[in-house]
Amino acid sequence: MSVLTISNLTIKHREETLVQNIRLSINEGDWLALVGESGSGKSVTSSSIGGLLPRELIISSGSIHLGGVNLSSLKEKEWRTYRGKxxxxxxQDYQGAFTPFMSIGAQFDEMLKTHLNDSKQLRKSRALECLNNVNLPAERVYKSYPFQLSGGQLQRAAIAMATILKPKLLIADEPTTALDSITAAHVLQLLAEQQKQTNCAVLFITHDLRHVRKFANKMAVMRKGEIVESGMTTAVLKHPKHAYTKALIAAIPSLKQTKERLVTI
Known part of the structure; x- marks a missing residue:
């Protein structure tokens, strides 16, 4: 079943076209990776899905559907029903995901109170369960402030908050860029486990094709605001058709051929 369908999406800033004729479809249980160089339009595309575009950017044509709902036509008040739930x-900025002067628990409680009619005790129980599911010391983290946690702990807490209401679509916009490689691998593994539990669709924005190969079953390649190639991950990586996709794959550093110069795109 299709969770997200983007049809002929074009986004402009005044007369400049930032994203053009984007077409994407993500089904329930899919993990779709959107890859490409910085400035290719990945984050602009992902922001448009949740109605998070800056005011100066407009959707000039196309549509974004979540199930049967046309998200691109929603008013700001209507978004409260969809964001978070x-x-x-x-x-990417795990520190910016939390308000610094509120405890982690208070921020979980505020979000749950917005979407659910549960008692305070039940809301706390839900939050502790989700924190525990991402391998955090739930009681301590619940009482902690963001500055008291490490980067890896904050990002895991962000995953817990993002998945607590079992959303249909989870958008991970370069969630591990600010983390070291070992912590990043752990965080993505936790994200994969959470996805399996809820069977949600994941849109994964990344530069790292190694992570794409390991976690994503589908991928799309963006360049200069357009999708130049898409398909099943194994097929695209093994038999890329577009010259840009081939160049991206060729630019992956090799531990075996350390004396060769990296490919420049």
Whole structure:
């Protein structure tokens, strides 16, 4: 079943076209990786899905559907029903994901209170369960402030918050860029486990084709605001058709051929 369908999406800043004729479809249980160089339009595309575009950017044509709902036509008040509950984000800036002067528990409680009619005790129980599911010391983290946690702990707490309401679509916008490689691998593994439990669709924005190969079953390649190639991950990586996709794959560093110069795109 299709969770997200983007049809002929074009986004502009005044007369400049940032994203053009984007077509994407993500089904329930899919993990679709959107890859490409910085400035290719990946984050602009992902922001448009949740209605998070800056005011100066406009959707000039096309549509974004979540199930049967046309997201691109929603008013700001209507978004409260969808953000956090039907669509959730995990951002690159894990520190910016939390308000610094509120405890982690208070922020979980505020979000749950917005979407559910549960008692305070039940809301706390839900939050502790989700924190425990991402391998955090739940009681301590619940009482902690963001500055008291490490980067890896904050990003895991962000995953817990993003998945607590079992959204249909989870958008992970370069969620491990600010983390070291070992912590990044652990965080993505946790994200994969959470996805399997909820069977949600994941849109994964990344530069790292190694992570794409390991976690994503589908991928799309963006360049200069357009999708130049898409398909099943194994097929695209083994038999790339577009010259840009081939160049991206060739630019992956090799531990075996350390004396060769990296490919420049």
């Amino acid at each position: 039907a669509i959730s984000y995990i951002f």
